[in-house]
Amino acid sequence: MTSPAITSTRASWRDHAGSWLPVLATLALLGVGLSSSGYIVTVLGFAAIYGVFSTGLNFFMGYTGQASFGQNAFAALGGYGSAILTAGHGMEPVLALLIATTVSVAIAFAVGYPTLRLRGHYLAMATFALGLITYEITIEWTSLTQGYMGYSGIPPIGLFGYELVTEKQMLVVLVAFALLGVWISNRLRRSRFGRALAAIAGSEPAAAALGVNVAGYKLVAFVIAAAYGSVAGSLFAHFVGFISPEVFGTSMVVLSFTMLYLGGIGTTWGPLVGAVIVSLLPEALRGLKELQDVAYCVILVAILIFAPRGLAGFAPAIKQFFNRGAAAKAE
Amino acid sequence: MTGVAPANAPAVGTVRTPGVTTAESPLLEVTDISAFYGRVHALKPTSLHIGRGELVTVLGPNGAGKSTLLRAITRLTPASGRIAFEGRDVSGLPTHRLAELGVIMVQEGRGLFGQMSVRENLILGAYTRPGGDMDKQLGRVFELFPRLKERIDQISASLSGGEQQMLAIGRALMAEPKLLMLDEPSLGLAPRVASEILATLGELNRQGLGILLVEQKAPLALKLAKRVYVLSLGQIAAELPASEIRSHHDLARYYLH
Numbered sequence: 001m002t003s004p005a006i007t008s009t010r011a012s013w014r015d016h017a018g019s020w021l022p023v024l025a026t027l028a029l030l031g032v033g034l035s036s037s038g039y040i041v042t043v044l045g046f047a048a049i050y051g052v053f054s055t056g057l058n059f060f061m062g063y064t065g066q067a068s069f070g071q072n073a074f075a076a077l078g079g080y081g082s083a084i085l086t087a088g089h090g091m092e093p094v095l096a097l098l099i100a101t102t103v104s105v106a107i108a109f110a111v112g113y114p115t116l117r118l119r120g121h122y123l124a125m126a127t128f129a130l131g132l133i134t135y136e137i138t139i140e141w142t143s144l145t146q147g148y149m150g151y152s153g154i155p156p157i158g159l160f161g162y163e164l165v166t167e168k169q170m171l172v173v174l175v176a177f178a179l180l181g182v183w184i185s186n187r188l189r190r191s192r193f194g195r196a197l198a199a200i201a202g203s204e205p206a207a208a209a210l211g212v213n214v215a216g217y218k219l220v221a222f223v224i225a226a227a228y229g230s231v232a233g234s235l236f237a238h239f240v241g242f243i244s245p246e247v248f249g250t251s252m253v254v255l256s257f258t259m260l261y262l263g264g265i266g267t268t269w270g271p272l273v274g275a276v277i278v279s280l281l282p283e284a285l286r287g288l289k290e291l292q293d294v295a296y297c298v299i300l301v302a303i304l305i306f307a308p309r310g311l312a313g314f315a316p317a318i319k320q321f322f323n324r325g326a327a328a329k330a331e
Numbered sequence: 332m333t334g335v336a337p338a339n340a341p342a343v344g345t346v347r348t349p350g351v352t353t354a355e356s357p358l359l360e361v362t363d364i365s366a367f368y369g370r371v372h373a374l375k376p377t378s379l380h381i382g383r384g385e386l387v388t389v390l391g392p393n394g395a396g397k398s399t400l401l402r403a404i405t406r407l408t409p410a411s412g413r414i415a416f417e418g419r420d421v422s423g424l425p426t427h428r429l430a431e432l433g434v435i436m437v438q439e440g441r442g443l444f445g446q447m448s449v450r451e452n453l454i455l456g457a458y459t460r461p462g463g464d465m466d467k468q469l470g471r472v473f474e475l476f477p478r479l480k481e482r483i484d485q486i487s488a489s490l491s492g493g494e495q496q497m498l499a500i501g502r503a504l505m506a507e508p509k510l511l512m513l514d515e516p517s518l519g520l521a522p523r524v525a526s527e528i529l530a531t532l533g534e535l536n537r538q539g540l541g542i543l544l545v546e547q548k549a550p551l552a553l554k555l556a557k558r559v560y561v562l563s564l565g566q567i568a569a570e571l572p573a574s575e576i577r578s579h580h581d582l583a584r585y586y587l588h
Contacts, residue, residue: 199444199458206443
């Protein structure tokens, strides 16, 4: 017989080093933002919003191993939903965010049910089409979205008439959303649901043969990603106060993919880490002027060469470092 | 029974499992199951049954439709026909629902989650038994395959072929199956390791587990099974007691017609 330790989940603080270090780093970044000028606050705000978006996308692409090139559609739904309900109809921002997210979830179910029967490249193409269709709708349905002109006058996020008027106040809320998103992601990943997603990512037939409802869980992962995307879109609308179709265009897909792979696809913290790096790196390289883009690309490629699993791939090494330190102390 | 045995073949016997009364429904009863790959009729209408606690072997040459048969039964491949499990019609159920009922398949190539550890693979095996005693289940698997305990934190892709097969079977056992179906578990293994693994299957069967074993290595499989189906060209060529196949020549008649 085995000892109970085989499946025991009791862990010391060192075992959680991989969890609390990113929390501290995020809070440190928040501290930097709160003591900096407006521009850094804006960049960190975008990083937090993209962190929410990428963490959601990670459910579908990382944990479940599927491909979606169209999650920007749900960010657009969230963004325009919040914009129309608040700026157009005077609704409370939080209520608008909840309604927009609910609508996005319903649409994700309706779209995902037939689409997720596809696999591999076909699924990628179908989801890409979803993003393009949404983009076209935001341009053409001018009576609702104001087309290319975009939607302005979106109020900051707030509750019961209290608005977060400064960017720094908003940043605190955005970072809280990002950390909440990662926390939920972490909890779900370690659950039975998370194990089912991992099994699907490993082998769909093997997962099904072990009793995992592959189609059902893929749909749920897609819907969760849509909900995160919608919330990110709503937060963007309230943070900037203006949205246009371009905001939720194909570039959003490319950026979020870069964040996922750079930070560590399939890891809990990777998407947020990637979002911070991809957002801050161009600013850090601004002094290089015309070489800025070249340096940015070289650094991205170098990270992917030396950390093919993304920066979060270093987490086990960090954990090992802590454990080794503890062992040395014990001796 | 579908398919006609060659004229020079031993007579097809209808063998019922000892101890299974006619009033008791078989563990698995498959009637006229049929599957296509595109236009290719890979599995022609085929019927078979497995009694409770019985070990049945399906033999056949490459391309006979053995893997398709297992995939069709578990609905990993779309198929027509009727499937009854413990007397209940389960023809319309998807793969994961069959697994919940206790029909677990170890696929050809093992179907392990290569980037997961032995422990993670085994825990996933118990997916359909969320309230079960995980340590107790793991203990049972380690009693059968002590080597898995030594490798518990090792990534499964880094295991040897034999260890991978042990893990695949161990993972299936974590689900506490009523019927274990295995697709060529000896494939690619050294003869000694293959014998060890098949001996373990024999032990599991003696403990009461129903097993449907698809094998190419007939001598090993025939030692275990009481009853054999011979599959050829996508249909069952014969159903007979294993004791009736005494030599390769007997079997070759079905393989070579």
